[in-house]
Amino acid sequence: MCKDCGCDGHHHHHHGDGMHAHTGADGKVYYHSHETSTREVPLEQAILAKNDNTAELNRAFLKGRGTRTFNLISSPGAGKTTLLIKTLEALKAAGIPTAVIVGDQYGEIDADRMRSTGVPVTQIQVHDSCHLTAQQISAVLETSVPAGTKILFIENVGNLVCPVAFDLGEDEKIALLSTPEGEEKPLKYPGLFTAAKLVLLTKMDIASALGWDKELCIRNVKTTNPQAEILEISSKDGSGFDAWIDYLKHSITQ
Amino acid sequence: MHELEIAQSLLRTIDDWRDQNGSPRVLSVRIEMGLLSGVDPDAMQYAWEAACEFACGGMMKDCKLLIDHLPIKYECPGCGREFESEKLVSACVHCGKEYPRRKGGRELNLKSLEVE
Numbered sequence A: 001m002c003k004d005c006g007c008d009g010h011h012h013h014h015h016g017d018g019m020h021a022h023t024g025a026d027g028k029v030y031y032h033s034h035e036t037s038t039r040e041v042p043l044e045q046a047i048l049a050k051n052d053n054t055a056e057l058n059r060a061f062l063k064g065r066g067t068r069t070f071n072l073i074s075s076p077g078a079g080k081t082t083l084l085i086k087t088l089e090a091l092k093a094a095g096i097p098t099a100v101i102v103g104d105q106y107g108e109i110d111a112d113r114m115r116s117t118g119v120p121v122t123q124i125q126v127h128d129s130c131h132l133t134a135q136q137i138s139a140v141l142e143t144s145v146p147a148g149t150k151i152l153f154i155e156n157v158g159n160l161v162c163p164v165a166f167d168l169g170e171d172e173k174i175a176l177l178s179t180p181e182g183e184e185k186p187l188k189y190p191g192l193f194t195a196a197k198l199v200l201l202t203k204m205d206i207a208s209a210l211g212w213d214k215e216l217c218i219r220n221v222k223t224t225n226p227q228a229e230i231l232e233i234s235s236k237d238g239s240g241f242d243a244w245i246d247y248l249k250h251s252i253t254q
Numbered sequence B: 001m002h003e004l005e006i007a008q009s010l011l012r013t014i015d016d017w018r019d020q021n022g023s024p025r026v027l028s029v030r031i032e033m034g035l036l037s038g039v040d041p042d043a044m045q046y047a048w049e050a051a052c053e054f055a056c057g058g059m060m061k062d063c064k065l066l067i068d069h070l071p072i073k074y075e076c077p078g079c080g081r082e083f084e085s086e087k088l089v090s091a092c093v094h095c096g097k098e099y100p101r102r103k104g105g106r107e108l109n110l111k112s113l114e115v116e
């Protein structure tokens, strides 16, 4: 920006001869000397580099423990906690040790719901924030993931947009999209769906009552992310759970 | 909603850089973001102004945020050609084959500072 005229540099500048020309808001061309030189300093780096670096440390820690980590992201109420309760029980029955870190703005409600499974659950309260950060995970990681944990689930704050930018150190992001949210979310909020390796279509038990169009929804997911795996699931009637549990078992034998 | 945190993260980086480089006045900051970065440009500008108000002991007040929007890059596995698009596409713009491979789109980078 030019200190003399306050112009923002989007129009033509002649700086070579020490004179500075620009067209003012009134349409006139102004010339004045431009002694105070400014310079451009290249500083190429990710804006969230600090978060990314901490995420890498989290990832290294979890890898060292032999723990595979999934970051579950969805709109509020898409069914993350309900899915996890049933999943933790199934994995427990299969002899696979798990742990959970859950982020909400306030309270321990979701943590208490999941603690009924006997699995260690750590609640992080993010207060006015809308997502978990790598620093928040780092602060609780050692105490939240006992040695021998095979799978760590991180239930992110219910939000379709903000959590996506913050790498937590997970191996995979999993997007949940519930049938009552309609078919168009992947096109309207593509960030999450392009970042997710797996998209879980949840609450399939009520899909027909809603008139939810499965083909359209899957096409929209694929347009956003052709590589995504898609599983249909219901935490109410258990449909699709075998494929989901197989997916998890397969991921820890890789 | 997370734009404020992104603005603060930018300011921390700039503050560190100024500390190591004689604390010059920063007139503008150029960032680039992909269409899939999940950052709203208007919210970002608003958050930037709010965050700059008191940052670096008032030295960042009136510092402009310049945003370059990056298109999404694709590579078609069918015809092998690359192309750029301002929106998500489900078919190659050249040969029409379904689901070209997306490359990037989620960038969120600091590019440069204009300093006095």
Ligand SMILES: Nc1nc2c(ncn2[C@@H]2O[C@H](COP(=O)(O)OP(=O)(O)OP(=O)(O)O)[C@@H](O)[C@H]2O)c(=O)[nH]1
Pocket (backbone or CB within 6 Å): A074, A075, A076, A077, A078, A079, A080, A081, A082, A083, A110, A157, A158, A159, A202, A203, A204, A205, A206, A233, A234, A235, A236, A237
């Ligand atoms: N019909 C049906 N309802 C479900 C299913 N899964 C969850 N629900 C209901 O959806 C509501 C929200 O479920 P939660 O599991 O709390 O959703 P969440 O994603 O954890 O919510 P937040 O943590 O607040 O973002 C509850 O009333 C659940 O009983 C399902 O598969 N079918």
Ligand SMILES: [Mg+2]
Pocket (backbone or CB within 6 Å): A080, A081, A082, A110, A155
């Ligand atoms: Mg929940």
